[in-house]
Amino acid sequence: MKRKVIAALLCTSMAITMMAGCGSNKKTGADNTGDTTKTETSGEEGNADAETETGTTEKKASGEMLTEFTEVPSDVDTEQTLRYAQGADPRGLDPAMIDDGESSKPICQMYEGLLKYGDSNTEVEACLAESWEVSEDGLTYTFKLREGVKFHDGTDFNAEAVKYNVDRQTVNKTEDMLYADFVYGDVTECNVVDDYTVEFKLGKKSTPFLNNLAMSLGAPMVSPTACDAANGNLNEAPCGTGPYKFVRWNKNEAVVMERNEDYWGEKGVAKEIIFSTIPDNSARVVALTNGEVDIIDGIDATVVDQITSAGCLLYQAEGMNINYMAYNTQRITDPEIRKALNEAVNVPELVESIYKGYATQATTILPTFMPGYSADVKQTEYNPEESKKVLEEKGITELKMMAYTNPRPYNTATGQTLAEALQGYFDKVGVKVSIDSYDWTTYKEKLGAGDYDMCLYGWIGDNGDPDNFMYLLTHEDPAMNVALYRDDEYNTMLSEAASMENGDERNGAYGKMEQKIADENVWLPISHQQNLSGYVSNVQNFIAHPTGNVFLSKTYKN
Numbered sequence: 001m002k003r004k005v006i007a008a009l010l011c012t013s014m015a016i017t018m019m020a021g022c023g024s025n026k027k028t029g030a031d032n033t034g035d036t037t038k039t040e041t042s043g044e045e046g047n048a049d050a051e052t053e054t055g056t057t058e059k060k061a062s063g064e065m066l067t068e069f070t071e072v073p074s075d076v077d078t079e080q081t082l083r084y085a086q087g088a089d090p091r092g093l094d095p096a097m098i099d100d101g102e103s104s105k106p107i108c109q110m111y112e113g114l115l116k117y118g119d120s121n122t123e124v125e126a127c128l129a130e131s132w133e134v135s136e137d138g139l140t141y142t143f144k145l146r147e148g149v150k151f152h153d154g155t156d157f158n159a160e161a162v163k164y165n166v167d168r169q170t171v172n173k174t175e176d177m178l179y180a181d182f183v184y185g186d187v188t189e190c191n192v193v194d195d196y197t198v199e200f201k202l203g204k205k206s207t208p209f210l211n212n213l214a215m216s217l218g219a220p221m222v223s224p225t226a227c228d229a230a231n232g233n234l235n236e237a238p239c240g241t242g243p244y245k246f247v248r249w250n251k252n253e254a255v256v257m258e259r260n261e262d263y264w265g266e267k268g269v270a271k272e273i274i275f276s277t278i279p280d281n282s283a284r285v286v287a288l289t290n291g292e293v294d295i296i297d298g299i300d301a302t303v304v305d306q307i308t309s310a311g312c313l314l315y316q317a318e319g320m321n322i323n324y325m326a327y328n329t330q331r332i333t334d335p336e337i338r339k340a341l342n343e344a345v346n347v348p349e350l351v352e353s354i355y356k357g358y359a360t361q362a363t364t365i366l367p368t369f370m371p372g373y374s375a376d377v378k379q380t381e382y383n384p385e386e387s388k389k390v391l392e393e394k395g396i397t398e399l400k401m402m403a404y405t406n407p408r409p410y411n412t413a414t415g416q417t418l419a420e421a422l423q424g425y426f427d428k429v430g431v432k433v434s435i436d437s438y439d440w441t442t443y444k445e446k447l448g449a450g451d452y453d454m455c456l457y458g459w460i461g462d463n464g465d466p467d468n469f470m471y472l473l474t475h476e477d478p479a480m481n482v483a484l485y486r487d488d489e490y491n492t493m494l495s496e497a498a499s500m501e502n503g504d505e506r507n508g509a510y511g512k513m514e515q516k517i518a519d520e521n522v523w524l525p526i527s528h529q530q531n532l533s534g535y536v537s538n539v540q541n542f543i544a545h546p547t548g549n550v551f552l553s554k555t556y557k558n
Contacts, residue, residue: 122464
């Protein structure tokens with residue numbers, strides 16, 4: 001990438017390998033630029049050929065993995081339709097009102113925020129804001145906005161529109177706005193300076209703030225006119241500034257969008273993009289190999305050979321995610337019981353048996369390539385004899401687990417498969433675990449009731465900053481903080497770490513938080529799933545972003 005990389009964002013320049021594919025592309029690089037006092041992006045800085053500290057792109061089979069979008073040939077068919085299939089239906093199409101990846105992917109095509117990420121990393125770049133300045137005390141951010149941009153309904157994008165979006169999730173926040181605190185939690189004011197200048201006032205220094213403004217949920221700008229007309233909820237009537245605009249949503253079937261011919265930037269290549277919902281892994285693979293769809297996600301180890309033997313290609317990259325089992329700490333209040341339950345599970349064996357090399361054991365909440373990761377964090381070790389002894393002493397014989405039935409980006413084997421494997425481990429130490437399983441939409445609704453002793457969940461990093469992962473354990477919403485963990489000491493530690501400058505001190509602070517959660521056995525960290533996508537061989541310019549999103553405006557078929 002020909003752009004400068006902020007030090008905090010070094011984490012997502014990851015090693016990526018391709019199982020089969022075509023093309024020749026550059027490696028992506030990173031440097032350590034600690035100055036956040038003033039940032040202006042021209043899109044022409046940095047060394048596109050530099051190798052990262054965390055890995056380099058490797059050639060494998062017949063091609064090389066894309067790390068940046070290439071120039072689109074002038075003779076490409078621009079009347080084509082691009083079809084993408086995922087494992088669950090979106091929960092909604094309003095970026096302020098949802099929190100799941102299946103919603104986020106179509107949202108990324110229709111909406112934009114003040115900032116955006118690099119093609120294959122979480123380097124912050126200009127988008128609807130052309131440049132920005134940060135005051136010396138780190139409490140005031142001033143953004144110069146791009147002029148001449150319109151929302152899909154013709155409404156002007158300007159400073160008043162930005163203020164509307166921020167106030168919507170701060171002053172007028174509703175309980176459905178799960179990402180509001182992630183993005184705007186430290187914002188005390190959003191002020192219009194002039195038509196194309198907006199100012200944010202923060203209550204305390206926030207190192208992740210710029211990263212947060214590039215996230216695909218919470219941060220994207222919606223049309224104030226359209227939002228008011230829809231009574232504040234655009235879940236079924238999305239209206240942003242992005243390269244594609246909404247056509248229709250056939251529930252449990254597909255979201256259809258068309259190219260925005262009035263887009264302010266480089267127009268999308270394909271005339272139409274369709275996000276199809278195909279819950280079953282095998283059916284999704286068949287749809288790909290039969291040519292019914294062009295790209296699929298949610299792939300597990302059992303279908304890789306089927307995809308590649310059919311001449312389709314596999315996109316394979318390290319995942320910025322965590323797959324875990326959480327204890328309901330309001331029910332299982334005794335840390336010794338939670339420790340004994342964790343001792344019952346042979347995590348390395350579990351990960352290898354289910355994911356067959358396409359996921360790695362999670363030794364901490366954070367992936368190993370992220371700032372804040374510490375190899376010194378010690379999780380509870382497998383010890384079935386001690387587990388059985390303690391659980392018998394504590395009188396624990398029956399527990400209730402909740403699981404989801406569909407694949408997730410952090411668990412491609414489905415929650416049901418993982419739950420049954422865990423059930424087997426608990427059975428060996430004398431604990432009968434019943435499993436209540438639901439489709440993803442129902443599962444999210446059921447989580448809010450807290451009727452479980454343990455549940456399966458996961459997280460995909462939104463912005464490359466450790467705060468985005470560790471904040472889950474302070475979130476007030478039970479559908480996010482599924483452990484229902486409440487701890488004032490942890491909350492203070494997290495707040496202090498978010499205000500620290502990037503570097504060893506901040507990394508160490510996150511390591512201490514990780515150890516605290518491990519000592520209290522709030523979660524059973526299980527694995528970090530690789531990002532796996534399949535696509536037909538004539539698809540060009542496809543990148544699966546570390547955040548779990550896809551940006552398809554430059555993707556096309558030969």
